[in-house]
Amino acid sequence: MRAGVVFPLRSLFGLTLAIGWLSVLGSADDAAQHWVTTWTTANAASAQPTVFSNQTIREIVHTTIGGSSLRIRLSNTFGTHTIRLDAVFIGLQKTGLQETGLQEDGAALVPRSNHEVTFGGSRSIWIPEGAEALSDPISFSVGSEQNLAISLFTAGETGPATVHGSAFQTNYVSATGNFAAEEGSNAFVMTTGSKTTGSWYFLSAVEVLAPADVKGAVVVLGDSITDGASSRPDKNERWTDVLARRLLAGHTKIAVLNAGIGGNRVLTSSPCWGQNALARVGRDVLAQAGIEAVILFEGTNDIGQPDAPAADTNPCRSRTQVTADEIIAGYKQIIARTHARGLKIFGATILPYQGVGAWTTTGEAKRVAVNEWIRTSRAFDGVIDFDAALRDPATPARMAPQYDSGDHLHPGPAGHEAMGNAVDIALFR
Secondary structure (H helix, E strand, O other): OOOOOOOOHHHHHHHHHHHHHHHHHHHHHHHHOEEEEEEEOOOEOOOOOOOOEEEEEEEEEEOOOOEOOEEEEEEOOOOOOOEEEOEEEEEEEOOOOHHHOOHHHOOOEOOOOOEEOOEOOEOOEEEOOOOEEEOOOEOOOEOOOOEEEEEEEEEEEOOOOOEEOOOOOOEEEEEEOOOOOOOOOHHHHOOOOOEEEOOEEOEEEEEEEEOOOOOEEEEEEEOHHHHOOOOOOOOOOOHHHHHHHHHHHOOOOEEEEEEEOOOOOOOOOOOOOOOOHHHHHHHHHHOOOOEEEEEEEOOHHHHHHHHOOOOOOOOOOOOOOOOHHHHHHHHHHHHHHHHHOOOEEEEEOOOOOEOEOOOOHHHHHHHHHHHHHHHHOOOOOEEEOHHHHHEEOOEEEEEOOOOEOOOOOOEOHHHHHHHHHHOOHHHHO
16 A cells, blocks of 8 residues: 555644635735836827828836836827827837947847737737727836836827927837837837937836835926926936935835926916816826825916017917916816825925016016915925025026026026925925
8 A cells, every 4th residue: 555644634724724824925915016107208289290100119218116017008199090009019228338328229128128018918009099008017027217118110100199299318210110029229220211209109107016115106297397308318317307316215115207298387278288287187197006196396387488579479389378376276276186186295386587588577476476375375285495496596586597507497407406306305205
C-alpha cells in the first residue's frame, strides 16, 4: 500500500485559515491601489485646424507620479466628425541625445518598452465628435518624472484635430504610414514629409494605478502662465512642474495636473483659446481620476484682453469688458462646484502686468480688487499669493525684473521657479 501524508483535522483547519487570510490580505492590497491621473492637458478648437491622414503622431508627455499599470484617455472633443485611430502604442522616450538638445533622437523609445493599447479588447477605436475614449488598463510600470511616448496612427482623414496648441514639448509627425509600433525615430525625423510640432493632438490624460500612499491629484485651472508661456520647450520648467518636484522631494505623493490654456478666460470663450473656465471646469478638472484638490489661477485675460490697443485685431481676443464683481461671481461658481464634489480649492492671486500694451489704471483697479477678495473672503480653502511673490516692491503694478520674461506679462524660467516655490506644500498634506 502506498504511503501517504495524513494531516490532523486541526492542522487542515489552520491551513485553510492561513490561506484565507493571505487571500484577504492580497485583496486588500489590490483594493488599496487606485487610479490617479498622472498627466493631463486641456484641449481646444483651433482657428487653423490641423488634419491628419495616413500618418503616425508620436507625442511626449511627462508623468508626475508612477504606478503599476496605466490607461490613457483620448479626445475628439472639438472634432467635427467621428475619427478612427487604427493603432495606439505607449512606451518610454529614450533619453540621452534629446536631453542635450539633439531633437533627432527625441522620437526614439527605450528598447522593448513600447506597449500596444487596446479599447474594449480592440486594437482600433472610433471616437465620435465631442467624445473621449478610455483605454483598457495596460500592465506597464512607470515611475514619477518619466517621459512617455504615445503613438497614434490614423489610416483615414481625421478632420479638424482636437488640440492643445502650446505644449512646450517637441512632438513628432511621420510622413505616410503606420509607425506606431516602431521604437526607432527614423520615420519621424529622417523621412521626407515627417516633421516636429509643438502641440499635442487627441490626447486628454494618462492615468496610473497608484499605490495606497499616493494621495491623489491636484488640478490647476489656468491660462498661459500655467500653460508654461516663456518656459523653455522640453525642460518641464512650468511652475506646476516645479511644484510637482517639490512635493515629491517632500515625500508628499500627489500628482500635479496642468489644465492651463493660453489666452483662456473665466467668463468668455474664444474660437482658439478655449472655452471659458466655467464651461470647461467639469471636463478638464473635476473629471480627473483621483482628484483631491483644485488651484484656480485665472482672471488676467478677463481684465486685460478687452483693453488691448485698437490696432490689435486678433479674432481670438475678447473685447467684452467685465467687472471685478463679475470675475468674483465666476470664481464663486467654480468654488461651489468643486466643494459640491467634496474637494478643496485654493485661490491664486493675479500677477501684475504693467508694461503690457493692454494695461490700464482701470484694469489695475480690477486686479487689485479681485486679489483683495481672494486674500480676505475666506471663500477658498487656502490662498497662494503669486502677486506678492513676483511683484516689484518698488512698483507693485509691475512684475519684478528678475522674474519677468521680458514681455511684462509672463514669468520667465526664474519666475516659474519662484511661483512653484511660493506654494505652501502643507496645503496638500
